[in-house]
Amino acid sequence: MLTRPRQYQLIYESLKTQLTAGVYPKGSLLPSENELAVQFQTTRTTVRQALTELVRDGYIERQHGRGSIVRSERQTLGLLSFQGFSEVVAGGHAVRTTFLKPIMLQDWPSAFVFPLTDAERAVDCLALERIRYADEHPVMLEYTFVPNVGLDDMLTNDLLDGSLFRTLHQRYQLAIIDMQQRLYAVGATARQAAVFGCALHTPLLYMERRYLTSRPGLHVYSQLYCHTDKYAISNGL
């Protein structure tokens, strides 16, 4: 199953590493395709294949006649770019998370907003209630549910770097591979108004999310409320 990495993948990884390390400043030009071909001892075609993937993943843009332009120095693109809290809040803010309650083992909520698979219904679930802060302002109230497939020791161990996804990936080999969501605008309830320190009925962004994991039929579920008065929810803007 282990295939040896292709040449264009090596070039892709090499450039990606340099890009995420900030070797090339945002807006600057990468070495030209011919230079890269010499540098990696290959042909322009192969270099172009690597560059095309970097474009697809949002690391660079290309401009005919000019060169390949570095799009951003962001550290954590890729898989988590569709979620990671620190990514979602427009960049450069001090980010913090607190737990409203400790992680708990419980039954799935009755009338859960998502349909569960048989494998999920068969086990109980871990419930997380977290508040996310940006620059010490509460901006997100998040309820997360994870099917308890041998995750009992998450009750006692802290999350790796405070990140649920990183913990699931590194300690339990459960990678998040895709996300689906529904978006709504709702008015703040008394509880949410208290959390965010805003008036009752203040418009909030409400999201229902289902994360697909590397284990088929296994999902992570989230319901989140966002107070967007000070901070927008953005992707790459």
Place this chain on the structure above:
Amino acid sequence: MLTRPRQYQLIYESLKTQLTAGVYPKGSLLPSENELAVQFQTTRTTVRQALTELVRDGYIERQHGRGSIVRSERQTLGLLSFQGFSEVVAGGHAVRTTFLKPIMLQDWPSAFVFPLTDAERAVDCLALERIRYADEHPVMLEYTFVPNVGLDDMLTNDLLDGSLFRTLHQRYQLAIIDMQQRLYAVGATARQAAVFGCALHTPLLYMERRYLTSRPGLHVYSQLYCHTDKYAISNGL
């Protein structure tokens, strides 16, 4: 400005036409790359470039050692999948769009919410104000701004299938390749309340979007308000 279509684009269009016309049943195999190369009097490399675009746009899948598999007969896959109104509203609803005003040529709004590139500031813009309906309920109010790079005849011609993106792509070779957005929850103004037939201050989802096009430095901009009481905004859920 009109560039003659490239060979791989001709192949792409030819195959796409056949695919949307249902020449190849869903799940069947396309002719092999070698066969297509002979058929189009070109090399495998060029055929592969066309096929790669068809994969990107969701028309086909490829399987190593087997062939190129037809994914579906649907008319509007791919490019529009990250936005296309009919895609965004959870499936199976009758969708309709009306114009609040005819398409107009105007100056960019002063204090535009997006920073413009020099190329964009140099031209005026096409402004669209549209209401989107699902099952005859108004669910979206959309303001769209397109830099007028030789698009004057859009003022007199109708949109292809009512789709702005398809029109830009097919008539002006301006493909949408990526989208960035900011999300907010806001309270309805009097105007929005009138459009949606809801109470003042009803929570609405507000999005600011920038679409990257195949022409560098050229974007399409949208501001949209969504009434989410009856219909959520979703992706693949």
Place this chain on the structure above:
DNA sequence: CAGCTGTACTTGTCTAGACAAGTTGTGGTG
């Protein structure tokens, strides 16, 4: 100085091959 022109760069498109690696069916072997 403003504007144009040519040149040296860049990426985009394309040719004509080669070999690697995955899939499928045929035919032989136990």
Place this chain on the structure above:
DNA sequence: CACCACAACTTGTCTAGACAAGTACAGCTG
């Protein structure tokens, strides 16, 4: 019949070039 090996396909990766087309800049021209 079940199983395996092999041949004939497929797509994936890669080489080594060519020319087209867009960009940037130096230097000339009015």
